Amino acid sequence: QSALTQPASVSGSPGQSITISCTGTSGDVGGHNYVSWYQQHPGKVPKVIIYDVSHRPSGVSNRFSGSKSGNTASLTISGLQAEDEANYYCSSYTSRNLVVFGGGTRVTVL
Amino acid sequence: QVQLQESGPGLLKPSETLPLTCTVSDASITSSYWSWIRQPPGKGLEWIGYIYHTGDIKYNPALRGRVTISLDTSKNQISLSLTSVTAADTAVYYCAKFNWGEAFDIGGRGTMVTVSS
Numbered sequence: 001q002s003a004l005t006q007p008a009s010v011s012g013s014p015g016q017s018i019t020i021s022c023t024g025t026s027g028d029v030g031g032h033n034y035v036s037w038y039q040q041h042p043g044k045v046p047k048v049i050i051y052d053v054s055h056r057p058s059g060v061s062n063r064f065s066g067s068k069s070g071n072t073a074s075l076t077i078s079g080l081q082a083e084d085e086a087n088y089y090c091s092s093y094t095s096r097n098l099v100v101f102g103g104g105t106r107v108t109v110l
Numbered sequence: 111q112v113q114l115q116e117s118g119p120g121l122l123k124p125s126e127t128l129p130l131t132c133t134v135s136d137a138s139i140t141s142s143y144w145s146w147i148r149q150p151p152g153k154g155l156e157w158i159g160y161i162y163h164t165g166d167i168k169y170n171p172a173l174r175g176r177v178t179i180s181l182d183t184s185k186n187q188i189s190l191s192l193t194s195v196t197a198a199d200t201a202v203y204y205c206a207k208f209n210w211g212e213a214f215d216i217g218g219r220g221t222m223v224t225v226s227s
Contacts, residue, residue: 001170001171001172003154034211034212036212036213036214038155038213038214045204045216045218045219045220046155046204046214046216047216048213048214048215050213051212051213052211052212052213057213087154089154089155091155091157091213091214093211096168097168098157098168098170098171099145099157099160099168099170100157101154101155101156101157102154103154104154104155
């Protein structure tokens with residue numbers, strides 16, 4: 001199975017909105033709604049911020065939102081803040097009930 | 111909040127077998143799915159495999175049959191065994207709780223494993 005494709009880096013100014021894409025295939029992202037997003041600050045443990053494409057766990061800011069179109073899922077961060085500077089990973093279940101991660105995207109707040 | 115504590119040898123030589131344990135507190139390991147995930151230094155996350163107490167087990171095909179995940183219900187622990195390790199297996203290893211179809215809850219701090227001669 002191949003890793004999901006994410007841009008290596010995305011940047012934005014405080015207050016702006018940015019979107020991170022996560023592209024897979026019909027065998028994973030496009031095949032169901034089991035797509036999650038994780039945020040990882042340097043030296044910290046990854047934390048889930050979106051699950052099932054667009055659901056936010058309790059306590060996660062509503063500035064984070066998820067969506068999906070075809071084989072591509074997206075994470076949008078609205079009202080970008082300095083604390084959002086981190087690495088972001090998408091993941092998906094596959095048609096064979098396996099799990100695959102994206103390569104990760106480094107978000108920089110300018 | 112479920113507490114997870116990963117433990118392992120820290121340092122291994124190439125070709126050895128890596129044994130890792132994840133001890134679960136405040137929840138029964140029969141209540142959820144459990145997964146192992148790893149992250150090489152400076153790199154991204156890699157899914158290793160998952161297990162459920164009914165015998166549902168899946169592994170990452172990229173690990174080519176080197177990995178085994180098991181449950182010890184008497185100790186409330188999840189174990190990982192990775193054979194024939196190489197430097198490419200150097201990583202922080204995390205265990206995670208999840209319900210099938212949902213996201214991973216990485217409740218521990220992970221354990222660093224270095225493979226070096």
